[in-house]
Amino acid sequence: MERKRQMDDNTPLEPPPKRRTSTPLGHNRIVAPALPSAATPRMCEVCGEDKSINSFPNATQVSSHDHEHDVCHECFTMHLDVEVDSKMWDQVSCPQCPSLLQQHEIQNLATPECFAKYARFARRAALSSNPDYRYCFSTSCESGQVHEGQEPVFSCQECGHRHCTVCEVDWHKDETCEQYQSRNQVQKEYEAESEATLQATSKPCPNCQARIEKSDGCDHMLCSQCQHQFCWACLADFIPIARHGLHNHHPDCPNHRPAGDNNEDMIAHAGAMLLMANGRFQEMLEEVFGFRLQ
Ligand SMILES: [Zn+2]
Ligand SMILES: [Zn+2]
Numbered sequence: 001m002e003r004k005r006q007m008d009d010n011t012p013l014e015p016p017p018k019r020r021t022s023t024p025l026g027h028n029r030i031v032a033p034a035l036p037s038a039a040t041p042r043m044c045e046v047c048g049e050d051k052s053i054n055s056f057p058n059a060t061q062v063s064s065h066d067h068e069h070d071v072c073h074e075c076f077t078m079h080l081d082v083e084v085d086s087k088m089w090d091q092v093s094c095p096q097c098p099s100l101l102q103q104h105e106i107q108n109l110a111t112p113e114c115f116a117k118y119a120r121f122a123r124r125a126a127l128s129s130n131p132d133y134r135y136c137f138s139t140s141c142e143s144g145q146v147h148e149g150q151e152p153v154f155s156c157q158e159c160g161h162r163h164c165t166v167c168e169v170d171w172h173k174d175e176t177c178e179q180y181q182s183r184n185q186v187q188k189e190y191e192a193e194s195e196a197t198l199q200a201t202s203k204p205c206p207n208c209q210a211r212i213e214k215s216d217g218c219d220h221m222l223c224s225q226c227q228h229q230f231c232w233a234c235l236a237d238f239i240p241i242a243r244h245g246l247h248n249h250h251p252d253c254p255n256h257r258p259a260g261d262n263n264e265d266m267i268a269h270a271g272a273m274l275l276m277a278n279g280r281f282q283e284m285l286e287e288v289f290g291f292r293l294q
């Protein structure tokens with residue numbers, strides 16, 4: 001802050017002080033602009049430390065920018081670590097401006113590990129523009145390679161994982177592609193069929209989502225998992241139906257009756273169903289029917 005105050009006090013006759021030098025500025029005295037030298041520290045924009053000029057990238061190391069380089073080597077290197085890890089390989093940019101960095105600039109300023117990673121990403125991007133490039137199917141491997149020729153099996157050079165490039169599945173050992181595909185087709189049809197059967201004969205409990213199978217003709221379902229009772233046809237909660245009547249079914253439900261036109265048999269059936277549910281329904285049974293289960 002001392003430096004700032006002195007700059008404000010400067011008379012207009014004085015040349016502007018060189019940026020970020022610690023050369024003391026006198027009052028009413030011409031001060032020659034300090035030339036950068038190894039002995040003149042500069043402040044890093046990122047870490048705020050005063051460092052010698054050699055601690056900053058020079059114009060050869062970072063050639064594609066028209067600004068001074070005010071981020072020290074250490075901070076520049078850390079910036080590159082983050083950039084290479086978090087961005088597309090060709091989007092790595094300068095810490096001070098939006099300019100993208102050239103490969104030689106990254107090579108000059110990144111750690112060898114960081115540059116190797118960058119080079120690997122760049123190489124993979126170049127390869128993957130090849131239509132014969134295939135990624136490894138292993139979920140723990142990010143590698144890929146150009147796969148040419150008629151042989152369907154892809155063997156990853158990085159991890160050894162194998163997959164079929166024709167069927168696009170993990171390698172079907174002991175089967176040809178035709179054998180694998182016809183077996184897979186039969187299996188898929190079977191699975192689709194059993195899924196359709198399951199969809200037709202079961203529904204998720206509206207309370208706990210457990211799959212409830214309909215075993216007889218009765219529409220009053222009792223979830224074996226959470227004891228929730230509901231109507232199979234309209235999924236309406238069964239308790240208001242038992243308490244207040246069949247108008248509590250959905251209007252489109254075959255079990256629905258208009259209010260005041262309640263079918264006594266169905267109400268009685270509802271009561272019987274409630275009796276089947278014990279435990280947590282005891283209190284409610286008492287309230288609705290005026291008695292307790294033994
Ligand atoms: Zn720094
Ligand atoms: Zn820049």
Ligand SMILES: [Zn+2]
Pocket residue numbers: 136137138141142143156157158159160161
């Ligand atoms: Zn692999």
Ligand SMILES: [Zn+2]
Pocket residue numbers: 152164165166167168172176177178180
């Ligand atoms: Zn295959």
Ligand SMILES: [Zn+2]
Pocket residue numbers: 205206207208209210223224225226227228
């Ligand atoms: Zn349930």
Ligand SMILES: [Zn+2]
Pocket residue numbers: 218219220269
């Ligand atoms: Zn019933």
Ligand SMILES: [Zn+2]
Pocket residue numbers: 231232233234235236249250253254255256
């Ligand atoms: Zn219903």
